[in-house]
Amino acid sequence: MSPVRVRFAPSPTGFFHIGSARTALFNWLYARHTGGTFILRIEDTDQARNSEQFLQLIYDSMTWLGMDWDEGPNANGVGERGGFGPYRQSQRGAIYQQYKQKLLDFGRAYEKDGAVWFKMLGERYSIFDDHRKKEVEKVKIAPVVIEDQIRGKVERQEDEDFVIFRSDGNPVFHFVNVVDDIEMKITHVIRGEDHLSNTSKHVRLYEGFGVAAPMFAHIPLILKSPEMGTGKMSKRDKGALIEEYQQRHFLPEALVNYIALLGWNPGDDREKMPITDIVKLFDLPGVNQSNAKFDGKKLNHMNMVYLLEQxxxxxxxxxxxxxxxxxxxxxxxxxxxxxxxxxxxxxxxxxxxxxxxxxxVYFFTDDFLIDAKVKEKVMAKGDPKARLAELIAAIPVIDFSSDATIEAGIKTLAESKALGFGDYQAVARLAATGTNAGPSITAIFRVLGKDRVLVRLGQLC
RNA sequence: GCCCCUAUCGUCUAGCGGCUAGGACAGCGGCUUCUCAAGCCGUUAACCCGGGUUCGAUUCCCGGUGGGGGCACCA
CATH class of the missing domain: 1.10.8 (Helicase, Ruva Protein; domain 3)
Known part of the structure; x- marks a missing residue:
């Protein structure tokens, strides 16, 4: 079998979101798993909606996530690499013209109303379509059979001519997509399930060109989590944008690990796993067939687990x-x-x-906020002011050189008053940090140093 | 409306004819502890419904229902 060539083909018409990232990831994983080639192709034929800003965002997000591409535009936006370029559809106009001419020559395309249509082969008949409220011409033809690597056999009737070049002279998505896949020698088309219904058109186009179709693999979609509503995850949903995670300083490997698990699993109970293992184990038949809902909490957990071990x-x-x-x-x-x-x-x-x-905060400024609720709680228990006074009296003689010596000092004080470490801890923490959460009080004391600790304890008295 | 895909705890999933239906996140309870987390232990919770096939269906087939997607001179 010829070496695997896969592509990720985004349009720079909006923010890079989690669904696109996963489509890219599954392509990348498959390429790396098989030792094949991963191609980035930019589908920027929609001039009205394209923007350079979004294009750069694609490069940045892919790079941040660690999905390097073997062929395609360079990440800095200058030049490109690979022997099948150009990799931006806006620069491939001449190729599309050639392919249009081929179809015209083969008798598989014709002009009508200024547009160019792809012609289905077979006996024609007319029928009224009450959805579109008009008479449409159909062709008697056998259904297209797709052997999908994930879905299995899918049959779909494709029995109408369709536009391949608009009357403004621009080619449509189906056409350019297929032409580029042919020209770039793509062997496996891995894409979202939203394209499954389009695939029958694409197969007809391959037939029209007299070229064997590549393998298809339609991956399930990522849906909103129940709190977000129903339907496909959209760019407007919270947590949908890759950029957002980058700005929140998530670990890209945690995000990649999480999205890899949305629709795929290694076949055992492992969840957190290095990307090298995912590459080793990933394969198309292992991809699930049903849509997955996005769960930000699980992603947060994954991120924490990764953070812990950095x-x-x-x-x-x-x-x-x-x-x-x-x-x-x-x-x-x-x-x-x-x-x-x-x-x-x-x-x-x-x-x-x-x-x-x-x-x-309280390590870097003396002007930190005291949490009112925590204060109320801490001050209500025992005699915190007395404890504070005792601490202030004891600290000058406590050895601040290590956590252990500080702990020993406070314990000695506590024992002398027939109290426990905990009786001093809460109020000392409140005074030193303004809150009830944080590292050990002994570490806080040591890092802050005697002088600052004394000042802060004094302020609360 | 038509077409296509899909269906196990709230969520991600394991299961590939016979299981006490397993794991993870979230939830809940406890332990530990100087607070807060983390960690550890425990616990709540699922095979959408109806027909078949079979000695036996979560698993195979059909139908329904639910969920998703597609039906453009968008990509």
Missing amino acids: PADRFVALAKEYFAKQPNGAAIMANEAYFREIMLLAQPKIKSVDELGAYT
Whole structure:
């Protein structure tokens, strides 16, 4: 069998969303699994809706997700690579003209009302279509049979001529799609199920050109989660845009892992798995046939699991990227080692990078908010003011060199008053951080240092 | 309206004629703990309905119903 050549063919007419990303991913996975070629082709024939901004977004999103393409435009938008170009349909006009002429020469196309139509072969008859409210001409012809790699055998009647060039001279999607797939020697067309009904047209076109059709594989769609409503996930839905996850500093490998699992699984209970394993195990017959609903919570969980296991350097780098985009520059201005220490305290505790700001504010400013509800709760229990006073008195003699020595110091104090560590912890935390969530109080004390701790404890008294 | 695809816990799914129907997320309960998370343990929860085929159907076939998609001089 000839080497696999697959393509992802987006239109730069809107934001890059999760459904497109998965179609791209399944193509990419199949190419990498089989050692084939992954092609990026830009279907920018709709001049009215195309934009360079959206085009760049496609490159950026694919790159961010780690889906590298072997042929297609370069990610910086300058030039392209591969021997089957150009890879933007807007630059392939001459090829479409040639193919149109072929069909004309074969007697498989004709002009009518200024448009060019593809001609079905067979006995003709007219019938009134009450959906379209008009008389249509049909052809007696056997149904198209598609051997879909995911769906199995699909039969569909395709019995009407259809437009391949509009009267404005531009070719339509079905035509350019098939021509490009022929020219680029595509072996497997992996695309969303929304194209399944179009496939019969495409098969007829291949027949018209006298070319064998490629393999087809129609993957299920991603639907809205129940809270979002019903139907296909659309660009307007929350969580639908790849850009959004990038801006929220999700780990791309977590997102890729999650979307790979929407409609595919490795055949066992594994969920979190490195991309190399997914590449190894991915195959078309393993793809599900039914649509999947998007579940942001599960994606969040996947992201957290990945975050937890990031090496310190990578996590700190991610944190730095995050803080660099925050309006308040205090964290980014902070001492490198100080910043690193705080980020590593936060790493095991947060669920996503974008929690970092709120989770660590009090390390970078003395002007942090005191959570009113937490304050009310903490101050209502026992005699927190007394505990605070005792801590302030004890701290000058406590050894702040390590968490262990701080813990020992507070415990000694607690024992001397016949109290527990917990009696000091909550109020100390409130005073030092303004909240009830965070790393261990001993680590907070150590990182903040005696002076700042004393000031903060004093302020709450 | 016509055509096509599809159907297991709320969600993602395993199952490929005989299972106590398994896992994960979410939920709930507990343990641990200096808070909050995480972690660990436990727990609630599913084969859409009706006919066949079969000794036996979640599994195969048909019909219904539900869900999704397509029926353009959009892509």
